[in-house]
Amino acid sequence: MRTFVAFLLLYLLFLVQASVNPWWPDLVLLGLIAISLHETRLTSALAGAFAGLCLDMTNPAFAGTSLFALAVTGYGVAALRTLFYRARWATLLFVLMALTLKWTALALFGPGLPGLAPLLVSSVLTMTLAPLVELGLARFLYPGWQPA
Amino acid sequence: MAKRLVTAGQDRIAWLVILLGFALLLLPHRLRLAATQPFQSLLLAPLRLGTAVSQSLRDSRTENERLSLLAAELSVDNARLESASQTAGPEPLVGLALTRAPVISRDLATFERWLVISRGTRHGIGPGAPVITADGVCGKVIVCGPHQSLVQTLLAPESRVAVLNLRSRVPALARADHSGRLVLDYAPKESDFKVGDTVVTAGLGTVFPKGLRIGEVIAVPDRPEALFKPVTIRPFADISRVEQVFVIHLPEAGGSENGPGWLENTGPPEVSIPDQPPGQ
Numbered sequence: 116m117r118t119f120v121a122f123l124l125l126y127l128l129f130l131v132q133a134s135v136n137p138w139w140p141d142l143v144l145l146g147l148i149a150i151s152l153h154e155t156r157l158t159s160a161l162a163g164a165f166a167g168l169c170l171d172m173t174n175p176a177f178a179g180t181s182l183f184a185l186a187v188t189g190y191g192v193a194a195l196r197t198l199f200y201r202a203r204w205a206t207l208l209f210v211l212m213a214l215t216l217k218w219t220a221l222a223l224f225g226p227g228l229p230g231l232a233p234l235l236v237s238s239v240l241t242m243t244l245a246p247l248v249e250l251g252l253a254r255f256l257y258p259g260w261q262p263a
Numbered sequence: 264m265a266k267r268l269v270t271a272g273q274d275r276i277a278w279l280v281i282l283l284g285f286a287l288l289l290l291p292h293r294l295r296l297a298a299t300q301p302f303q304s305l306l307l308a309p310l311r312l313g314t315a316v317s318q319s320l321r322d323s324r325t326e327n328e329r330l331s332l333l334a335a336e337l338s339v340d341n342a343r344l345e346s347a348s349q350t351a352g353p354e355p356l357v358g359l360a361l362t363r364a365p366v367i368s369r370d371l372a373t374f375e376r377w378l379v380i381s382r383g384t385r386h387g388i389g390p391g392a393p394v395i396t397a398d399g400v401c402g403k404v405i406v407c408g409p410h411q412s413l414v415q416t417l418l419a420p421e422s423r424v425a426v427l428n429l430r431s432r433v434p435a436l437a438r439a440d441h442s443g444r445l446v447l448d449y450a451p452k453e454s455d456f457k458v459g460d461t462v463v464t465a466g467l468g469t470v471f472p473k474g475l476r477i478g479e480v481i482a483v484p485d486r487p488e489a490l491f492k493p494v495t496i497r498p499f500a501d502i503s504r505v506e507q508v509f510v511i512h513l514p515e516a517g518g519s520e521n522g523p524g525w526l527e528n529t530g531p532p533e534v535s536i537p538d539q540p541p542g543q
Contacts (some may be wrong), residue, residue, distance in 0.1 A: 126306075133310055156270075160277035164284060171299060171308045178295040179287030188280045224288045 118158055121150045122165055123254060129169040137229040140240035143170060144217065147185055148209050148245070149252035151192035163164040163189025180225035181217075210245040214238050272476070324401045328507070334397035335361055336406060342464070342474030360512035362386055364394075366505060367411070372493060375443065375503040378402070378414040382510060385409045391470050393511045399476040399499030400424070400464060401508050413511075416502045417477070425467035426477055426496075430454035434465050437477065437496060443503070444495040456483050471537040474509070 117202050128142040141164045166189075167182035168209035192209050211219075218238075287295060339361065362378035382388050394414050404417035415422055417440040424510040426437045426447065435450035450456060457524045460480040466473025482495040 129308055130313075133307075134313075150288050155273060157273035157277045164280045168285065168299075168302060172303045175296050175299045175303055176292045178299040179284055179290070183281065183284035183288055186277075186284050190277050190281060206317075246372050 116206050117256060118154070121158075122162060124225070124252075124256075125162060125166045129166060131169070133173050137233040138236050139196035140237060140241075140244050141214070141217070142154060142248075144185070144188070144213055145210070145241060145248040146252065147189055148192055148213060149249045150256070151183045152206070152249065153211075153253065153257045154193060156190050156193040159189035160186050161189075163187070163188070174226055177225045181218050182254065184217045184220035188216060191216075192240055206245050206249045207242055210242055214241060222243065307376065308448055331397040331507065332361065332363060332509065335395055338395060338397070338399070339472070342472050360387075361509040362512065363507060364388075364390060364412070364510055365507050373418075373503070373513065375416055376418060376419040378502075378505070378508070379465060380412050380414055380508060380510070381410065383408045383410045387512055388412050388510050389476045393471050393475070394508045395475060395511065396500040396505050396508055399478065400471065401502060401505060403470050404510065405410075411517070414508070417445060417498055417500075418502055424471060425465040426462045427465040427473075428454075428456060428480075429461040429463050430457075431444050431460070434467070435494070437462070440495070443498075444481070445498060447494040447496065448491065450492040452490065452492050452495050456480055456485060456492060462496050468525060 125143060125146050128146045132139070132142050147159075147163055147166050150162055153163065163185035164182050167180075167185035168178075170181035170185070171178040191212070195209075218228060218234065227235055287298065290298065290362065294406045303531040309349045340453065362382055364382040364386075366378050366379045368379035370376040370378070378394075378401075380394075387408055388404055390404055390407055392412075394401045394403055401418060401420070402414045405415045406413040417424060417437070420439055420441065422439055423439045427434050431454070433450060433456065435453040435454075437447055437449040440446040447456075447462075458480055461479045462472055464471040464475040464477060476499050478496040479496045480494055484493055484495075486493055512536060
């Protein structure tokens, strides 16, 4: 049930993300990282693939770009969290890596980068919101959980 | 041991998902489009529905504004014809112009005594201009700034409007009764007012043209002791909720060179006092 709610939440975040301009923070990425910090590697990879598939539907000619990037992000966060996830601020590291992966995938395989200004603004906003989103989602979906 | 096997199996599936994503990247755009077509309609359905609803709401609002303007124009047109039929003269020419004005503030105590609209002298509006809605008369402009105007509504305690029963042609004076209704003063005791009668402006003052719809008679209590007939009217315009109004631009007093103006009452009557004969 919790996994279903997590997927539903990702879908809702996608609906919001698809309705706003590229200057906004990447809500889907934030949601995925927050979920991957608590779920198994398989669930995280599937959640990333699902969220990426949703995002790819807005630009189906480049389908696979977000799917691949977010699936790797979900799996990577779930796999690496035991190595260097020691406090909530460490979420920023994952967000930084995920953003790098996402922008690289978009530049190499996707429609290209949105432009320097929206890229920077969106990235900074995403980084700024990351601890809050992680904290909020952890309390909502995984109450009682504490970082190792 | 079993847990490790399960974890390893899960890892393989996760890697398979990632590899599938990567394989999708290698496909030509045409094949990617074909592969994602079934998912597209399913995943984007809520977005498309939201867009359709939003567009529908926008269209409805635009259509509503257009119809409101049309209704207001027809209301004024009706008043013009009413005026023409009463004077039995040639149909007056009309310099009809309506200015749509959003309501940006209102009387916070009752929401219905005065309004502020976002149109002023820069838009050709002046003090005394009648203000209507698509349903009926709303009030009149009393103070104008360059971009804003203050409208005194029919329900303001100071408001008085000369009215006419559309059916029986009985004139009277309408004023607010502090409960969102209008009451008639000086309606003769034997005058013909019935519940359901429509009351329109009489065109006797210097503000409202004749024939604009004001309200409906909702009560004519029988009071033998009263000097005049107590008639209660419910205004057609829902003044406490109105969000946009229309200001009527009256033609200049005196009419145009092609004929008389549509109102005989747009300016005070010119009264000349003859000189007294010498010696008196």
